[in-house]
Amino acid sequence: MSVVRSSLALAKSYLIENSRSRTALFWTFAFPQLFLFVFAFVFAGGEPQKVAYMMPGLLTLTTITSAFFGYSMRLVAERERGALRRLRVTPTPAGAVVAGHMVHAMVNLSASLLFQLALAKAIFRFPLQGSFGALLLMLLAGELAFVPLGLFIGCIGRDTRSAPALTNLIVFPQMFLSGSAMPFYLLPAWVQKVGRLLPATYLNEGLQRVILQGLPAAALAGPIAVLLLFGAIGLVLNSLLFRWESTDPLPFRRLAGGLALLALALGAVALWGPALSMALPPGS
Numbered sequence: 001m002s003v004v005r006s007s008l009a010l011a012k013s014y015l016i017e018n019s020r021s022r023t024a025l026f027w028t029f030a031f032p033q034l035f036l037f038v039f040a041f042v043f044a045g046g047e048p049q050k051v052a053y054m055m056p057g058l059l060t061l062t063t064i065t066s067a068f069f070g071y072s073m074r075l076v077a078e079r080e081r082g083a084l085r086r087l088r089v090t091p092t093p094a095g096a097v098v099a100g101h102m103v104h105a106m107v108n109l110s111a112s113l114l115f116q117l118a119l120a121k122a123i124f125r126f127p128l129q130g131s132f133g134a135l136l137l138m139l140l141a142g143e144l145a146f147v148p149l150g151l152f153i154g155c156i157g158r159d160t161r162s163a164p165a166l167t168n169l170i171v172f173p174q175m176f177l178s179g180s181a182m183p184f185y186l187l188p189a190w191v192q193k194v195g196r197l198l199p200a201t202y203l204n205e206g207l208q209r210v211i212l213q214g215l216p217a218a219a220l221a222g223p224i225a226v227l228l229l230f231g232a233i234g235l236v237l238n239s240l241l242f243r244w245e246s247t248d249p250l251p252f253r254r255l256a257g258g259l260a261l262l263a264l265a266l267g268a269v270a271l272w273g274p275a276l277s278m279a280l281p282p283g284s
Contacts, residue, residue: 003099006092010100014074015107027070028108032062032116040124052126055117056207057180060200062116063109063142064174067150068167071105075154076163079246088244098151098238105147113139129214137217138210138224142203145227148234149199155241156250174200184278196273197266199230208278222274233258233265 018024039058044050078084087097117135120126128135153170157163175181177191178200187195195201206223209215240254 002091003093003096006096007099007103010092010096011103011107014100014104018104018108028066028112029115032066032112033119035061036116036120040120044124046124048125048127051120051124052128052211055120055126055211056204059113059116059139059207060142060178060180060204061175062113063139063146063203064171064180064200066109066112067105067143067146068153068171069164070150071101071108071147072150072152072154072157072167073160073163075101075151076157076160079243080159084244094242094244095239098155098242101151101154102147105150106143109143109147110139128211130210130216134210134215134217134220135207138203138206138220141206141220141224141227145199145203145231145234148231148238150234152234152237152241155238155243156255158246174198177201179204179278184276185281192276192279196276197269199227201276202226202273205274205276205278213277226269226273229265229268233262236261 018028035058039054040046040051044054084097121128149170153163153166157166177187177195178184178198179187179195180200184192184195184201184204202223206220206227209219209223237258240258241250243250
C-alpha cells in the first residue's frame with residue numbers, strides 16, 4: 001500500500017510542477033498542435049476527409065514523441081541533477097518513482113491527445129466513423145505501451161547528452177516504418193515485414209480501424225493485445241534496470257535478460273500478430 005501512496009504522491013507533485021511551468025505546458029499542449037496544422041493544411045489541404053485519413057498517424061506520432069522525448073527525458077534529468085538521490089534516502093521505493101512518472105506521463109499525454117482531437121474536430125470537422133469510446137480505448141492502449149517503453153530510456157540513459165541519441169534510435173524507425181509518417185501500403189514489402197514488429201504500427205492500425213473504417217471495439221483486440229504485450233515488457237525492463245544514480249553501472253545480466261524477453265515478444269508478434277488492413281491500398 002505504501003508503494004501506491006508513494007506513487008500517487010509523486011505523480012501529484014509532478015503534475016503540480018508541470019502545471020506551474022509555462023515551458024512544460026507549451027510542450028504538452030501547444031507544440032503537438034503545430035504538427036496538426038502542418039499536416040492538415042499542407043498535406044490535407046484542410047479537407048475533412050483527408051484530415052481524417054491523416055489523424056491516425058498524427059495521433060500515433062504525438063504518442064510516441066511525447067512518451068520518449070518528453071517524459072523519459074524528465075527521469076534522466078532528475079537523476080542527473082540529484083533529485084533521485086534525495087528520494088533514495090527516503091522510504092520511497094524505486095517502483096514508486098517509476099510508477100509516479102508513469103501516472104504523470106499518462107495524465108499529461110491523455111490531456112494532450114484529447115486537446116488535439118478536440119481542436120481537429122472543431123476546426124477541420126473531420127469525420128469519425130467509429131465510436132468515441134473505441135477511440136479512447138485505442139489511445140489508452142497506446143499510452144500503456146509507449147509510456148513504459150519511454151521510461152525504459154529514462155532508466156538506462158546516463159545523462160541528458162546521451163539519452164537523446166538512444167531515443168532517436170528507437171523513435172525514428174517507428175515514425176517511418178509504422179505508416180505514421182507515410183502510408184504503410186506504399187512501403188516496400190520487406191520494410192512492411194520490419195514494420196510489423198513495431199508497436200507503433202499496431203497503434204496506427206487500431207486508430208485507422210476506428211477513425212477510418214468505423215469498426216467496433218471488439219475489432220481492436222489484436223492491436224490492443226500487441227500494445228499491452230509491449231507495455232508489459234516495458235514495465236519489466238524498468239523494474240530490472242532502474243538506477244538512482246547516473247554513476248550506477250547497468251547490470252549486464254539484467255539488461256541481457258530484458259533484451260532477450262523483448263526479442264521473444266518480437267518473435268511472437270512476427271508469428272501471431274494480427275493482419276494489417278493498412279497494408280492494402282484504399283479501396284482494395
